[in-house]
Amino acid sequence: MSSTQHQPASPALTTLIQRSGLPSPALGEVQAHAVLQTHYGIAGNLSPLGSQQDLNFRVDAPQGSFVLKACHGSYAQLELEAQHAALAYLREQGLPVPSVRPASDGQMLLALEIDGQPLRLRLLDYIEGEPLTRLKHMEPRLMAELGGLCAKLDKALANFDHPGLARTLQWDPQHAQALIAHLLPVLQDSEQRARIEHATRQASERLTPLVAHLPSQAVHLDITDDNTVWARDAQRQWQLQGVIDFGDLLRTWRIADLSVTCAALLHHAEGDPLRILPAVRAYQALNPLSEAELRALWPLVLNRAAVLVLSSEQQLAVDPGNQYTRDNIAHEWEIFDTATAVPFALMEAAILQAASLQPATPDLSGCAPLLPELDGQAVARVDLGVLSVHCEAGNWEQPGFDQHLLTTQPAPACSLHGQYRLSQTHIDRPEEPATCALGVELHVPNGSLVQAPDASTWQRHGDGRGCLRSAHWALWLQGLEDTPADGQAVEKGQSLGSSCGFLSVQLCLDSSIQPPFFATPSQAPGWLALCPSPAALLGFDCNAEPLPDPQALLARRDASFARSQKHYYAQPPHIERGWRNYLIDMQGRSYLDMLNNVAVLGHGHPRMVAESARQWSLLNTNSRFHYAAITEFSERLLALAPAGFDRVFMVNSGTEANDLAIRLAWAYSGGRDLLSVLEAYHGWSVATDAISTSIADNPQALETRPDWVHPVEAPNTFRGRFRGADSATDYLRDVDAKLADLDARGRQLAGIICEPVYGNAGGISLPAGYLREAYAKVRARGGVCIADEVQVGYGRLGEYFWGFEEQGVVPDIITMAKGMGNGQPLGVVITRREIAEALEAEGYFFSSAGGSPVSCRIGMAVLDVMQEEGLWDNARDTGRYFKARLQALVDKHPLAGAAHGSGFYLGLELVRDRATLEPATEETMTLCNRLRDLGIFMQPTGDYLNILKIKPPMCTSRASVDYFVDSIDRVLGEGL
Known part of the structure; x- marks a missing residue:
């Protein structure tokens, strides 16, 4: 590979511009049939295939399926021969690309004049499958597959050479700036034009010093969702079938290939460009790129996005009837919008991190302390994280919780840089909450001196807020009085004013941006590279402890915990906190819990905390001792049972309750x-x-x-x-x-x-x-008749x-467990005296923890809360609304076969065919995994694992119901 920079000569640029304005060739179906019959001896059905500047037909004939490709006669034969040579070369290496079918006279390429129009035509094998262009949601695995495929092709083509690779092509990023400058006038909207000019100017500034270090080789230059074909396997997972359309093959920078792939993936990034990072990781793992190439990647993506938009706008101007271009232009604007959705510096940092490179950090050791009066003082570190002892009973939901907590601590006190704060979570929303603190907040004595750490310039951004910009960093401050004038240069150690008692400090290495104070977990690593800890400027430790590695923790679980005790999801979130009908991971994301029928009152209920703590502080022992709680709870349970039920057994679980019920049936019946x-x-x-026959829980159930x-x-x-x-x-x-x-x-x-x-x-x-x-x-x-009411x-x-x-x-006999203890191990068997006493002939019954004082007090508290908070009424009223909303899904989506149940025990059964009721097993699992991405926990159940068994905490609100059903509607609409 060479690393020489190629600047297009004026004739080449002229050719480039001429090509960018060519309409598609004209070739009707009658003419195409004649070409196929005359030159290939093939007769078949034709279907048009989209293309921006070529013309393609799918041909279905007895001999097989093919693609007839027609391009302008001005396209050099050598270029097309290079494509054919590359196809043969890649097929020899086992890569899934089409072969070229020779004409009857052995020619691989036809040069014909049709209605006075010179054309070049060839026939290729058709690879069955479909592109992913219109896939409404692309999972990270598919993005990684495309990145890995790009790496494999680049690696395979590294030693491929052909004279036809030396060509001038509008998609070659080496010509992007010239083409953009030429095509910009096609945009009539001045705001759109200004956005493209700004983005591409920024890209040029970043790219120019890197060009001399970018190796070149043969590249496909169009490994995209549109030029790869896929098919679903038996598990409904997309699998690659082949790579098509080598029309952009040429020699250019190697990194150009990945930039094209990444630009295409932005269409599937749902507005977040960092979603494409799996493609970068996968590429780097197979075909490592240099640091210069990695830094060049995002400038090339920006240029590609601009060229896509401008080229389509130009093509529509010269060929307004081109439906392929008209269909694509909206998502090409989406690509550009997504590419410019975050600061350039963030993408560069994230790309480097994806390739296991960390951006450099500045040396702050020579700086003066920002708060000199705190020198040597002990500063209290205030934990605002997910497990903070300060967070209880949902108090973190109060506006200004963090600031209030900090200011109630004795000064000086500080929050922690890089900590995922619980107060920043949100509920019933699909996007990640921005929870990671990129700065530090301080409670300091009023009037504390704040000084410049180094020579810099003060820029005012409102009352008490401003930015101190030095040659290497920017320091954002809020909470100052008597600040310098806007634009004033300050010396190292010079006063910036005094603190109002609450000071916000944030360091940023890119002075051209104003960073957010909080970042989403997925963007946090990139933002933390740009916004490192200000500890060196503060003079004390303000850094959060790193979170446990969830993968390492999962590996430890797998190494010690019996594997038959499964966990939800292949890669489960690390959950350590819950509140009401939500479970919260260690990065502060709240997941709507739609499957937890144990925590009927909701998670973290303060009454449960108080009851258990109080009783534990007094007594917890077994039921053979004499204490009031067991009597009181037994009486309350009997009051809930039908007339005639007068005896209670207490156990630890539904399994034990049903096991005991079987023993009672044996003893009573003989x-x-x-x-x-x-x-x-x-x-x-x-x-x-x-007695359990569910093959979902035990595949051998029926045989054993x-x-x-x-x-x-x-x-x-x-x-x-x-x-x-x-x-x-x-x-x-x-x-x-x-x-x-x-x-x-x-x-x-x-x-x-x-x-x-x-x-x-x-x-x-x-x-x-x-x-x-x-x-x-x-x-x-x-x-006897046993009612298993456990669920x-x-x-x-x-x-x-x-x-x-x-x-x-x-x-x-009634058996019950699950929610009656809201998570405390608690189960009961309720029956009549004669059945209970039948067991005495076989000896006495005893459960060590069943009916313990703690369990009984919690059991009674659950009943109290259900009554006081109207949870039974909520299950009825919200449950009716819930069932109606699920039924509306059934009416709308063929895959939603039926809505079952009532209250907060509901089921949505997914079927592929309403007549045969073929279970949609794989689709149900895909739906559950997608719901997790949207912040909802749900799992499949039933013998065919095609049912959503919906059994949330009974405090679930209509708002949560709406979010859940709307999310299912969204995912079903995306296509499974």
Whole structure:
């Protein structure tokens, strides 16, 4: 590779400008058919393919699918031969590119005159697939794939040479400035023209000193979402099929190739240019770039964005009927807008960091202290981070929380540079909150002297605010009195005024920008490189401790925690705090929690904190001791149960509750055989796992049932064998068959266990009358009826307190856990005296922590809060609104097959076909991952993992419901 700079000669520039104004060639379908028949012996169907200056047809013929490409006869044959040679060269190296099909006489390239128009034509293989141009959301993996593909092609082409590579092309970045200057007048809007002039002038200033250090080689120069074709695999993941369109192949700077790819990706960056960094990382990992190339990357991207816009505007001026150009121009303006959305210096720093290079930092060791009167004093470091002890019960939501807290600390006190502050989080919004502090706030004595650290110039920016600019940095200050005049030069150590008691300090290495005081987590590394800590100017440590590495922590978990205990998501956020219906990661992002049916009151509820702390300070022991809480809680639980229920067992979990219910059924009936419902989950103990038949929770569930478990057909009124609310009789036939078999074998039935609302399927109601008839049949044989209310009971359904109320039945045993302790391990079995006492014949029952004083006090507090805060009413009223909004999704999106459930136990089932109900398993997982990107936690459930089981804290508001449903609507609209 050479590193010589090429400046286009005047004739070359003339050619360049002429080419930039050429319309597409004219070639009708009749003419194209004639060319194919005459020169290739092919007859087939033609479909036009878009192009800016060429003309392309897809050809579907018995011999296969091809692309007929036509370009102006003025295009040099040598250039086209270079493209053909490169295709053959890359195919030899195993890269997925099309081959050129020879004409009947062996020619690879036809030179024809059609209607007096000289054209060059060739036929290439068509690679099946589709481009990603119109993909509404591009995940980081795909951006990395494109960056990696660009690296692979550049690496492969490094030693490729051909005379046709020496060409003048409007897309060659070496000519960008000349072309931009020529095309700018095409813009009639003076504001647009000024924006392009400013951005490209800045790019030129950065690029000029780097040009001599940029190596050149053969490059594709158009590795984009439009010139790569993809297909979805069985998991609905996009996989590369091939690279097309080598029309821009030439020799130029190597970094130009990546700049084109990055510019194209800006269309998918949703307004944030840093989203393209995965492409840079992937390229650097495969084909390392020099520092000069990395610094040149963003100037080239800016120029590319400008050329795209201007070229399309020019093309429309000369060829207004070109629909391809007309369709593209909006997203080319989007590319330019995104490229200029953040300061140039930030992108340069972020690109260097993506390539594992850190920008240089200035030496501040010779500076005078900014606050000389604090010299030698101890300065209190005030923690404002996610885990701060100062943050409790949502007080961080109060306006001015940080400043109030700082000013209530004895002076001097400071916030911490680089800390992710909890006060800066936000809720029910898709974008990241700007939480990372790029400066420091100080509480200092009123009138404290503030002096210039070095020779600089003071620039006033409002009352008490200004910027001190030196040769190497800018220092932004707020909270000063008696400042110098605007534009005044100050010497090192000269007074800048006195502090008002609260001082904000921010250092920035780029004096041309005014940085934000807070940065989003994704942009924080780049901003922190531009806005380093002012500790050296302050004279004391004001730096936040680095956050734990979430990947290292996850690796430690995997190394010590049994792997069968899974975590949500492949790369889960690091969550250490919760508040109401949100979970908050260590960088201060709040995630809407739509799957946590344990924290019914919400996370971090102050009543739970107070109750547990109070009782722990008094006593926590086992239930064999005599204390009031266990009696009081048992009485309250019985008051919630139907008449006739008079005994309570306390355990630690739903699994233990269901396990104990099975033992009670055995003891009372004298039998062992139990009916359970297919596709249900009841727990993890030996007995509850035996009756659980959900293959989502245990893929071997159906093959490992012991002979005392008799699964009956799941009465799934949506996708079961029988549909609709009146299908009870059909499903009961399987109950009858199982009971008849037991009768024939003379086996005593112990009972039936069933969720009164079909939980794992997303809250589907059982067909009307199903439990009434099933219970009667079981009781007629001496069995007991167990209602597993662990997921659906305790008011979560909104319309009913217990799930069995919907069926109009009363069970013999009720099991409950989950939310009744708001996260405290707590489960109960509620039953009648005669059933409870049947267990005594087998010995006494005891649970060490079940019914402990702490658990009982928390259990009662949960009931109090539910009543006081109207959470049962909220589950009913907001739940009805929620269900209606989900139903509207079903009416709008074919993929949304059905909305199930009620209250805050809802399900959205995704199907690929409304008639066959083919489960949309992969799409559901993609949806859940995308929702996480938007700040929402949701997971798939059901035997086919195609159901969103929606069971949020019961304090969830309508605003959160709207955000959740709107986000699903958005993602479904993006296409899965």
